[in-house]
Each structure stands twice: as C-alpha cells, then as structure tokens.
Amino acid sequence: MVKIIILLLGVSLCVALFFLFAFLWSVNDGQYDDEYGPPRRILFENKKQNIRK
Amino acid sequence: MFRKSEVKPIIECYHCGDECLLPILFNGRSFCCNGCKTVFELLESHQLCEYYNLENHPGVKLKEGSDKRFLYLDREDVRANLIYFSDQRTSHVRFLIPQMHCVSCLYLLENLSKMNSAILQSQVDFDKRKVNIAFSHDLVSLRQIVQLLTEIGYEPYISYNDLQVKEAKNPNRKIIYKLGVAGFCFANIMLLSFPEYLGLDILKDPEITYTFRALIISLSLPVIFYSASEFFINSWIGIKNRFINIDAPVSIAIIVTFLRSIYDLLTNSSPGFLDSMSGIVFFMLLGRYFQSKTKDSLDFNRDYKSYFPVSVNKLTVNVETPLLLNEISKNDILRIRNLETIPVDGILISEMADIDYSFITGESASCRIRKGALLYQGGRVLGESVDLTAIKQFDKNAFVDLWNSTAKNSKLEHRSVIHQFSHYFSYAVFSIAIVTAIYWAFIDSKKILDSATSVLIIACPCLLLLASSFTNGFLISLFAKYGLYFKNYLGIERMAQCDQIVFDKTGTLTMDHSMEVKYIGIELTEYEKSLISSIASKSTHPYSKSISLLLMAQKKITIQEVNEIPGEGIYAVVNNQIVLLGSKNFVGDTSQESSLYASEVYFKIDQLIKGRFAISQKLRNNIAVSFKTLEMKKVHVLSGDKTESVKEVLSKIPISISYKAACTPMDKVEYIKELSGQGSKVIMVGDGLNDAGALNWAYLGVSVMNENFSFSPGSDALLEGNQMYRIPQFLKLARFGQKTIKIVFAYSFIYNFIGLAYAVTGHLKPLVAAILMPISSLSIIFLSFFALKVYEIKFGKLKNVNILQSS
Structure with a gap:
C-alpha cells in the first residue's frame, strides 16, 4: 500500500523530467530566439505557399 | 497661440x-x-x-543612391562569404535589415516570393532584425535580391566584417538551461519537502521518508554543480584578482547550506534546507539573466570600418569594376557618387567637387574643392559624382591613424557599487556568525554548529543580489522603451554618477539631414518662386531640396539652359533671363558683413541680387523646452564648426552652456580629459567620427543613432536621435534607479533581521527558511517592479505632451 505513493512519485517525476527535456530542446532548437515574429506571423492571411526547404 | x-x-x-x-x-x-x-x-x-x-504608414523612406553601388555583389568571393548554404539549385543568405520596425515589415519581408518567384522562401528573425532568404541561384542573383530589397525601402546593411569572416553563430543560451534545471529542481524539491514539514514521521513511514530524502538530495545535485556554478566561478575569479565581489558571500552561503543540509538529512536531525537553497539559486539566476538582456540587433562596438560602404567602383576605361576597400591600390581611379563616402585619400580628377566633412570634423558647411586638390578619406560627396585618383591604401590613411590615436585602453572595468557593498556585508555576516558561535560555546555547546551555520545560511546577500539585478533589468528595459539602449547595466550606474554633460553639435543637437531655410531679401513674386523651384529641382544638392520645400511653388517652368557648378551654384537661363543661385562669390556679392548662418544661397536674376536663402541646421525636436529641466552642474557643447554657427544654434536653447568651437577630434578628447581631471564625471553625447575619441574618454559615452541607420561610433549607450529631448528625464531615471536599489536593499534587511533572530537563537527551522525565502524574493521583485512602474507613469506623462515648436 505504502509503495504506491513511491511508484506514483516516480512516474510524476518522469513526466516532469520529460517536460524539462522538452523545454531544453526547444531552447536549443532556437524557438525562443525571436519573440516578436511567431505570434504575429500566424495571423497573416496567406494563400498556401509552396515551401521547399 | x-x-x-x-x-x-x-x-x-x-x-x-x-x-x-x-x-x-x-x-x-x-x-x-x-x-x-x-x-x-x-x-x-x-x-x-x-x-x-x-499597420498605418508602415513604409520606410527610400534612401538615395545609385544601383552601381551593388556591383560588388556579383563577385564570386563576396557571394561565397555572404551565402551561408548552397546546394545544386538553391542558396541561402542572411541579411541584417535594421529598418524593420513593425508587423507590416514582417509581412512584406516574408512575402518576397510574391515579388519574385525565384525567391523561394524568406523568414524573419525580428528580434535580431535579420531575414533568411532561400532562392534559386540560377534564376536570380544575389545582387538582384539586394536591389529588390532596396527598392521597397529595406536595404540590407552589409558591413565589412560580413565579407571577411563567415558569421559565427554562438547564442548564449547557457543561462537559460541553468534556469530551467534550477527551476525544475526547486519546484520538485519544494514539493517533496513539504510532507516532512507537515507531519511525515520517519518512525511511522521510514520507507517513504527515506525515498523522499534520497530524491531531494539527488535533485539538489544538478542545482549546486550545474546551475550555481557561475557563482562559484565568478567568486573564484574575483579572489584570484584579489577582489571580493558579491558572488563570494553568495557562494559561501550556498555551500554552507548544502553541507549543513546533507549532514542534517544523514543524521536525521532535520529535513534540511535544500528547498530554500535551490529556490534562491533559481531566483538569483533569474535576476542575472534579466539584467543581462540587451537589444540583440544593436552593435555597441562599431569601429571605423563600419562607416564606409563595403565597396567602391574603380574606373578602367569607362567601365566600373567593384573593389573591396582593402583592394584599393595607389593610382586607382575611383568614382564616388552623390552622398557616398570617399574611401581613401585622393586627388580630384573632376573639375569641381562639393564635399561634406561634417562627420569627421563637425563642420556643417561643405567644402569646395577644385581639380587637382586633395580629397580626404571619410568625406561625403554632395551633388554630382566625383572621380579621383587614390594615393593611399585604405588602412594607411590619416583617418585610421586618428581613430587609433583617440582610442583608449578599454575603460577600467567598472565595478558596480554592489560589489563594494558586498565587502561590508561579508564582514558583518562573518562577525555575527563568530559572535554567535562564541556565545553558544559558553551556554550550550551543542548549538554552536547549528546557530553558526544558520547565520551563514539566512543572512544571505542573495537578497541584495536579487534587489540589484532585478532593478537593473527593469531599468534597462525601461530605458530601451524610450529610446536609450545601454550596452549593459553598469552604464546606468555610471549615468547616475555623472555631474557634467558634453554635447556635440552637428548631428547630435541638430538634426542630421534636415535644414531650416529662411529667405532674407526683397519679396519674391510667384513667378520667381516657381523659377527657383524649377531650377533647384535640377540639382541633387541637399540645399536645393530644402529651398524647394520652403517655396512650395506649384508651377513648373521649363528651363532653356542649366549648368550646376559643384560647390559654387547653379547657372540657368530662363525666358532669356540669366538666373544665378549660389554662394556669395558666385553671384558676385561683395558686401563685407559676415554671415550668421551655416550657409547662404543667393538669388540673382538678371544682375539684381534679390535676396538670399539662409540655411541653418534645425535643432532637434523639443530640446529647447526640455533642456530647461536638465539637472547638471555644467553643460558644454563642443563642435568642429565655426563660432558663429555654434552661437546660432546655442541661441535657440535657453540655458547657460559653455562651448568651444572649431574643435578637432583631439581637441574634444583633451576637453573631456581636462574636465575629468578636475574630478568630474562626464557624459559625452556625440554622433560622428570626430566624437569617437571623446566618447571613449568620457565616464559615459552616448552615441546618437540617426534615423537612416547609418554609422554610430561604439559606446556605452546608443540613443535614438529623435529622443534627444528625453535626456533630462533619462538622467532623473538613472538617479532614481540607484535610489530604488538602495530602498529595496533596506527592505531586504527586514527579512535578514527576522531570519537572523531565528538563526542566532538556534531556532532556524527549515520550514521557516522555506517560507521566508520565496516571500522575500518575490516581494523584492515586485517592490522594484512597482517602484519603477509608478515612476514611469509619472515620467511617461511627458511622452504625449504636444510641444508647439517656437518659430
């Protein structure tokens, strides 16, 4: 019975760790470099563009 | 009214x-x-x-200039350095476009493909003012892309350095990673600590208690070894240089807390203080990060190379080939166009030239040069284009020597007052700890370790660090909001300590390219006004434009014959009348009275000199009114211009100003050195190369950014030209900022006292620390935020004042 809480603790820490890594990855990927552009860019009305990387 | x-x-x-x-x-x-x-x-x-x-009126005014200045972009070597990625069909290039300022700019720059289908995609990084463009290099050339951008008003800023070295990408994200880790660990340790505070008993639930404690200890390891590492490193660097900075007591507090907590946890005497420790590390890192945020897109370290265009066109038998500046050799014939900068000293080949040396010497009147005379590096060509023979290479000119001679060994690394304060603080804390230990040694020796370490834990200068770093962070963004950008927060402290201020005149107090024109003489008929406007429109000289604007004539009159003589005037024949527009000499006026104005353009029609257009520089907006509130011991103006010009401009500002005219750049440096020698701390505000030395030698150098994003010398702070009138307000804000830090310090002492009361008596429980820490940290942050917010609301009231221009 008592061990359940330890299991739950372990799981919740894992979930939290996942989010920590997601945060660190997104910073590394450069998603926070420009804070001005992304929120405004999604509001532009544009016909679908043919984007080739 | x-x-x-x-x-x-x-x-x-x-x-x-x-x-x-x-x-x-x-x-x-x-x-x-x-x-x-x-x-x-x-x-x-x-x-x-x-x-x-x-967005309303999003457009950027087009800069004048000929397309020929982009010839160098066709060169292989230039392309190789600018294009950062290329495959078979497409290439990627990144440009800096300082003109972008709003959401419309973002929209337009990301829709370049609509203007030219050979441009595949363009993405903007607005904070850095950069745009990444992917294009099919077979269908469109780099030069055509730059020309397209220029046509819509967004000419990229390509500097000399961009062409030499491939851009090294090295964003400083370390502190954000440390913040993330510290925040994660802090939150989880807090979560795991509370059960023990609130009744988890080790005797009843040993398994749970041990598990929680093990987790707490493991979570605290990344905090102390990774996130807090910069405090240890900084304090070690300080000690190596025989200086105790504020990181030293902070490091001690962190280490003591950690060791004491481990000891307590292992000996079962208390739940440990690891939650408070990780919390305070998190908040201090947050403060540090916040304090170090400065505007990404500004460059505070521009050297003289940024002043010049990257290439100049060499003439070989009427064909223009682009040369990079370091490729100019002696005897090359170079063609420089209207408003372009002369890259090397040379001898004039064209008949006449009109050169503006104001950026170098500060003289606002342009120089008339005849064929065969010397032209100097750094001057700007006005009017017709000019051909010259280079006599030196780029790096070997007097200009460069001047620049190097006015440079100073980098300013003594200014130590913030906070570090000096930390000395006293450290001594005080250690004394209290020792006294406490001695006291308990006599009364109850069991409590020595407990009380002494508690003192070191709770009397943390961490709160002081928090107070100063958050206040500085808020100050930096507050200044930036109103147009003054600091290289780092130390500049704000220096600004608050200054008691004298020195301004340059041309381009700093006066607007760079706007001129005020007044007509003096016999009144002009409507016909004459149209006549002058039509003639002036044939000339590219900046004075011509200002004159046309003044006259606002509607009709255009056809001109039979017109001939512009650079540096002298325009000769025209209209309706069989001979019309002359030009200098006093040109129209043959022999009166001896000296001119009060920077320049005068005389108007002569058929032997009668009807009058003259007096052209003086326009003072920047609202300065006359706002400088009345300038709180400085003394105000000075230094200028390379002649005394009459300086007096004329100063007469428009109703405060007492000491001035020195006809200053060479070295004169300015000497002036600043003399003031500093008398014990004053001086702010220098300037915009041109002739101010670069003075900016270096002043206690605080403020460089003025012009509207057209041209060069500003490197300095401690950059000021937007049209915000010049806010200088008195900025000074007050800087001083208020220092006061705020002191107030918040004092406030943080309350927590230190409460905590110390617990610590000295040996009663510091982890629960108490865990509660005091977030409350004190958050309240300090809010206090500094609100102090500045309230100030801004009072200060911001001046933002919308409509001040009617006098005259």
Whole structure:
C-alpha cells in the first residue's frame, strides 16, 4: 500500500523530467530566439505557399 | 497661440506617414514623394497591399543612391562569404535589415516570393532584425535580391566584417538551461519537502521518508554543480584578482547550506534546507539573466570600418569594376557618387567637387574643392559624382591613424557599487556568525554548529543580489522603451554618477539631414518662386531640396539652359533671363558683413541680387523646452564648426552652456580629459567620427543613432536621435534607479533581521527558511517592479505632451 505513493512519485517525476527535456530542446532548437515574429506571423492571411526547404 | 482654424490639416503620406508638402496623388491616395509612390505601385502590382492594412504608414523612406553601388555583389568571393548554404539549385543568405520596425515589415519581408518567384522562401528573425532568404541561384542573383530589397525601402546593411569572416553563430543560451534545471529542481524539491514539514514521521513511514530524502538530495545535485556554478566561478575569479565581489558571500552561503543540509538529512536531525537553497539559486539566476538582456540587433562596438560602404567602383576605361576597400591600390581611379563616402585619400580628377566633412570634423558647411586638390578619406560627396585618383591604401590613411590615436585602453572595468557593498556585508555576516558561535560555546555547546551555520545560511546577500539585478533589468528595459539602449547595466550606474554633460553639435543637437531655410531679401513674386523651384529641382544638392520645400511653388517652368557648378551654384537661363543661385562669390556679392548662418544661397536674376536663402541646421525636436529641466552642474557643447554657427544654434536653447568651437577630434578628447581631471564625471553625447575619441574618454559615452541607420561610433549607450529631448528625464531615471536599489536593499534587511533572530537563537527551522525565502524574493521583485512602474507613469506623462515648436 505504502509503495504506491513511491511508484506514483516516480512516474510524476518522469513526466516532469520529460517536460524539462522538452523545454531544453526547444531552447536549443532556437524557438525562443525571436519573440516578436511567431505570434504575429500566424495571423497573416496567406494563400498556401509552396515551401521547399 | 494657434487657433484650430488657423492650422491647415496635415496630409500624411500613405506610405511613410511624413507630411506631404506637395502631395503626389495616385489611386486616390497622397504621397510625399515619388519614391513612396513608386513603392506603393510596386506593392500593389504584386498584391501586397496587406502591408498597408496591418499597420498605418508602415513604409520606410527610400534612401538615395545609385544601383552601381551593388556591383560588388556579383563577385564570386563576396557571394561565397555572404551565402551561408548552397546546394545544386538553391542558396541561402542572411541579411541584417535594421529598418524593420513593425508587423507590416514582417509581412512584406516574408512575402518576397510574391515579388519574385525565384525567391523561394524568406523568414524573419525580428528580434535580431535579420531575414533568411532561400532562392534559386540560377534564376536570380544575389545582387538582384539586394536591389529588390532596396527598392521597397529595406536595404540590407552589409558591413565589412560580413565579407571577411563567415558569421559565427554562438547564442548564449547557457543561462537559460541553468534556469530551467534550477527551476525544475526547486519546484520538485519544494514539493517533496513539504510532507516532512507537515507531519511525515520517519518512525511511522521510514520507507517513504527515506525515498523522499534520497530524491531531494539527488535533485539538489544538478542545482549546486550545474546551475550555481557561475557563482562559484565568478567568486573564484574575483579572489584570484584579489577582489571580493558579491558572488563570494553568495557562494559561501550556498555551500554552507548544502553541507549543513546533507549532514542534517544523514543524521536525521532535520529535513534540511535544500528547498530554500535551490529556490534562491533559481531566483538569483533569474535576476542575472534579466539584467543581462540587451537589444540583440544593436552593435555597441562599431569601429571605423563600419562607416564606409563595403565597396567602391574603380574606373578602367569607362567601365566600373567593384573593389573591396582593402583592394584599393595607389593610382586607382575611383568614382564616388552623390552622398557616398570617399574611401581613401585622393586627388580630384573632376573639375569641381562639393564635399561634406561634417562627420569627421563637425563642420556643417561643405567644402569646395577644385581639380587637382586633395580629397580626404571619410568625406561625403554632395551633388554630382566625383572621380579621383587614390594615393593611399585604405588602412594607411590619416583617418585610421586618428581613430587609433583617440582610442583608449578599454575603460577600467567598472565595478558596480554592489560589489563594494558586498565587502561590508561579508564582514558583518562573518562577525555575527563568530559572535554567535562564541556565545553558544559558553551556554550550550551543542548549538554552536547549528546557530553558526544558520547565520551563514539566512543572512544571505542573495537578497541584495536579487534587489540589484532585478532593478537593473527593469531599468534597462525601461530605458530601451524610450529610446536609450545601454550596452549593459553598469552604464546606468555610471549615468547616475555623472555631474557634467558634453554635447556635440552637428548631428547630435541638430538634426542630421534636415535644414531650416529662411529667405532674407526683397519679396519674391510667384513667378520667381516657381523659377527657383524649377531650377533647384535640377540639382541633387541637399540645399536645393530644402529651398524647394520652403517655396512650395506649384508651377513648373521649363528651363532653356542649366549648368550646376559643384560647390559654387547653379547657372540657368530662363525666358532669356540669366538666373544665378549660389554662394556669395558666385553671384558676385561683395558686401563685407559676415554671415550668421551655416550657409547662404543667393538669388540673382538678371544682375539684381534679390535676396538670399539662409540655411541653418534645425535643432532637434523639443530640446529647447526640455533642456530647461536638465539637472547638471555644467553643460558644454563642443563642435568642429565655426563660432558663429555654434552661437546660432546655442541661441535657440535657453540655458547657460559653455562651448568651444572649431574643435578637432583631439581637441574634444583633451576637453573631456581636462574636465575629468578636475574630478568630474562626464557624459559625452556625440554622433560622428570626430566624437569617437571623446566618447571613449568620457565616464559615459552616448552615441546618437540617426534615423537612416547609418554609422554610430561604439559606446556605452546608443540613443535614438529623435529622443534627444528625453535626456533630462533619462538622467532623473538613472538617479532614481540607484535610489530604488538602495530602498529595496533596506527592505531586504527586514527579512535578514527576522531570519537572523531565528538563526542566532538556534531556532532556524527549515520550514521557516522555506517560507521566508520565496516571500522575500518575490516581494523584492515586485517592490522594484512597482517602484519603477509608478515612476514611469509619472515620467511617461511627458511622452504625449504636444510641444508647439517656437518659430
């Protein structure tokens, strides 16, 4: 019975760790470099563009 | 005073928002000039009018210049350095475009593909003012892309350094990673600590308690070894240099807390203080991060190379080949066009030249040079283009020597007052700890370790660090909001300590390219006004434009013959009358009175000199009114211009100002050195190369950024030109900022005392620390935020004041 809480603790820490890594990855990927552009860019009305990387 | 009915409604240009003195109508909209109208037409034809819907008057005024200046972009070596990625069909290039300022700019720059289908994609990084463009290099050339950008008003800024070295990408993200880790660990440790505070008993639930404690200890390891590492490193560097900075007591507090907590946890005597420790590390890192945020897109370290264009065109048998500056050799024939900068000393080949040396010497009047005379590096050509023979290479000119001679070994690393304060603080804390230990040694020796370490834990200068770093962070962004950008927070402290201020005149107190024109003489008829306007429109000289604007004549008169002589004037024949517009000499005026104005353009029609246009520089907006509130011991103005010019400009500012005219750049440096030698701390405000030395030697150097994003010398702070009138307010804000830090310090002492009361008596429980820490940290942050916010509301009231221009 008592061990359940330890299991739950372990799981919740894992979930939290996942989010920590997601945060660190997104910073590394450069998603926070420009804070001005992304929120405004999604509001532009544009016909679908043919984007080739 | 103006009555509403007397003021004509101002027509604003649909594109750029400037006042249309002679509106050009197109498609039902008004434009201030042909340039703006052309851009509108271009955007409309590509269905990009959303540009005008997203923001009012988003347009950027087109800069004058010929296309030939982009010839160097066709060169292989230049392309190789600018293009950062290339495969078979596409290439990627990144440009810095400082003109972007709003959401419309973002929209337009990301829709370049609509203007030229060979451009595949363009993405903007707005904070850095950069745009990444992917294009098919077989269908469009780099030069054509730059020309396209220039046509819509967004000419990229390509500097000398961009062409030499491939851009090294190295963003400083370390502190954000540390913050993330510290925040994660802090939150989880807090979560795991509370059960023990609130009744988890080790005897009843040993398994749970041990598990929780193990987790707490493991979570605290990344905090102390990774996140807090910079405090240890900084304090070690300080000690190696025989200086105790504020990181030293902070490091001690962290280490003591950690060791004490481990000991307590292992000996079962208390739940440990690891939650408070990780919390305070998190908040201090947050403060540090916040304090170090400065504007990404500004460069505070510009050297003289940034002043010059990257290439100049060499003439070989009437064909122009682009040369990079370091490729110029002796005897090359170079062609420099209107408003371009002379890259090397040379001998004039053309008949005449009109050169503006104001950026170098500060003289606002241009120089007339005849064929065969010397032209100096750094001057700007006015009017017709000029051919010259280079006599030196780029790096070997007097200009460069001047620059190097006025440079100083980097300013003594200014130590913030906070570090000095930390000395006293450290001694105080250690004394209290020792006294406490001695006290308990006599009373109850069991409590020595407990109380002594508690003192070191709770009397943390961490709160002081928090107070100063958050206040500095808020100050930096507050200043930036109103147009003053600091290289780092130390500049704000220096600004608050200054007691004298020195201004340059040309381009700093006066507007760079705007001129005030007054007509003195016999009144002109409407015909004569149209006549002068039509003649002036044939000339590219900046004075001509100002004169046309003053006259606002409607009719255009056809001119039979017109001949512009650079540096002298314009000779025209209209309706069989000979008309001369030009200097006093040119029209043959022999009167001896000396001119009060920077320049005068005389008007002579058929032997009669009817009058003259007196051209003086326009003072920046609102300075006359706002400088009355300038709180400085003394105000000085230094200028390379002649005394009459300086006096004329100073007469418009109603405060007492000491001035020195005809200053060479070395004179300015000497002046600053003399003031500093008398014990003053001086702020220097300047914009030109002739100020670069003075900016280096002043206690605080403020460089003025002009509207057209041209070069500003490197300095501690950059000021937007049109915010010059806010200088008195900025000074007050800097001083208030220092006061705020002191107030918040004092406030943080409350927590230190409460905590110390617990610590000295040996009663510091982890629960108490865990509660005090977040409360004190958050309240300090809010206190500094609100102090500045309240100040801004009072200070911001001046933002919208409509000050009527006198005269």
